[in-house]
Every structure is written in structure tokens, then in C-alpha cells.
Amino acid sequence: MVQQVTSGIKITVETIFEGTFYKNYKVHYAFGYKVTIENQSKDAVQLTSRHWRIMDALNNNEIIEGEGVIGKKPILKPGEFHTYRSGCLLSSPFGAMHGYYxxxxxxxxxxxxxxIPSFKLSAPFALN
Structure with missing residues (x-):
């Protein structure tokens, strides 16, 4: 788990390896992540869009941008939090993600x- 606070907004990320599968005759590694966005400031805020950079061990990079998170633009009053789950596919068993809202x-x-602090994605079977 990784955490970071920016301007009174705390981001916590937890990851899980979800398995391997074949797509277009190539093996892919599926990872899930859970993000909690907590408003520790004194003002109400709204998340409007996201920017992610996904990297794998084969030096593949992908930029993901879009409105909200999983179809929502949460409004957080002071002390409130929003949690969501999402995932990504990598071409290698190791990688990392980071970004911002x-x-x-x-x-x-x-x-x-x-x-959003950088967090590692790693398949347990590939670790020493």
C-alpha cells in the first residue's frame, strides 16, 4: 500500500495480481488496484478527470486520460472519502503506475x- 497527501487530499492505493491470460497470441499480466481518495481539507472538492502513466518492465508506456474515475466525478465534503477499483494489463510481470487527478x-x-504516488505492479511468481 502507498499513500500521499496533496493539498489536503489523501490518496491510498492497494494492488493485487489477478492472473495471466492470452490475448492476440501473447501472454498478458492482469493487475487490479483499489484507490481511496480522502478529503482531509476544510473545503468540499470534486474530482473532474484523471491522468495515468502505466509502465512495464519491457519499457512499454501507456498514458490514460479521461473524465472522472470509472464513470463518476465524486464530490467529497471534508472528512469524506471515495473508493473505487480498476485494473490494467501489462506485457511483463512487473511494472508501475503513477499519475494525478x-x-x-x-x-x-x-x-x-x-x-497519485507511484506504485509497483508485480506478479508474485516472478519474485525471487
Missing amino acids: NMVNFTTSNKFKVF
Whole structure:
């Protein structure tokens, strides 16, 4: 588990290896992750969009951008949190992800970024 706080917003990420499968005659490694976004600030905020960078051990990089998270743009009052689960596929049993959420503060109308700490993706069978 990794955690990071940016501008009073705490991000916690937990990962799990979900298995291997073949797609287009290539083996792929499936990883799941659970993200908790906790508002530790004194203002209500809304997550508007996301930006992810996914990297694997074969030096493949993928950028994912889009509105909200899993179809939602959660509004978080002080002390509230939002948890969601998602996943990704890698071409190798090792990789990492990091990124940021674009947020808006409802009190000041200011837009700001909340950084998602880098976290490792690793298949347990590939570890020494």
C-alpha cells in the first residue's frame, strides 16, 4: 500500500495480481488496484478527470486520460472519502503506475492537481 497527501487530499492505493491470460497470441499480466481518495481539507472538492502513466518492465508506456474515475466525478465534503477499483494489463510481470487527478475546490473555485504516488505492479511468481 502507498499513500500521499496533496493539498489536503489523501490518496491510498492497494494492488493485487489477478492472473495471466492470452490475448492476440501473447501472454498478458492482469493487475487490479483499489484507490481511496480522502478529503482531509476544510473545503468540499470534486474530482473532474484523471491522468495515468502505466509502465512495464519491457519499457512499454501507456498514458490514460479521461473524465472522472470509472464513470463518476465524486464530490467529497471534508472528512469524506471515495473508493473505487480498476485494473490494467501489462506485457511483463512487473511494472508501475503513477499519475494525478484534476480537482476543483468548491469554496475557492480553484482547480488543482492531486498526485497519485507511484506504485509497483508485480506478479508474485516472478519474485525471487
